[in-house]
Amino acid sequence: MRELSANSGLAWRRLVFFASIGLQFVLGLSGDSKDTNAGVKAESHSSSSKTGTKVFLVLFGFVAVAAFSFFLYKLWQKKKRDEQYARLLKLFEEDDELEVELGLRD
Numbered sequence: 001m002r003e004l005s006a007n008s009g010l011a012w013r014r015l016v017f018f019a020s021i022g023l024q025f026v027l028g029l030s031g032d033s034k035d036t037n038a039g040v041k042a043e044s045h046s047s048s049s050k051t052g053t054k055v056f057l058v059l060f061g062f063v064a065v066a067a068f069s070f071f072l073y074k075l076w077q078k079k080k081r082d083e084q085y086a087r088l089l090k091l092f093e094e095d096d097e098l099e100v101e102l103g104l105r106d
Helices: 002-030 037-091 096-101
Strands: none
Touching: none
């Protein structure tokens, strides 16, 4: 039971850590422009397109990481399933030496 609560606490810490990193990205993309009105009018279109591109790239990065994580998880599941199947086959494998030692077979 202790291990379960320790793993749960660790999962929450990781979640908070990654959420804080994500917030740093969002806050960094929002910008802190203190330009005058004339400068803002001239640069509003190019600034918004740059911000849109950055947001798209960050979202694309998150999707790529999520897809890669999902692929690794499925690969790990397949490996575990194959290991369990091999253990099952080994369990039901005939062991001739054991039968000879017990005198069940010559």
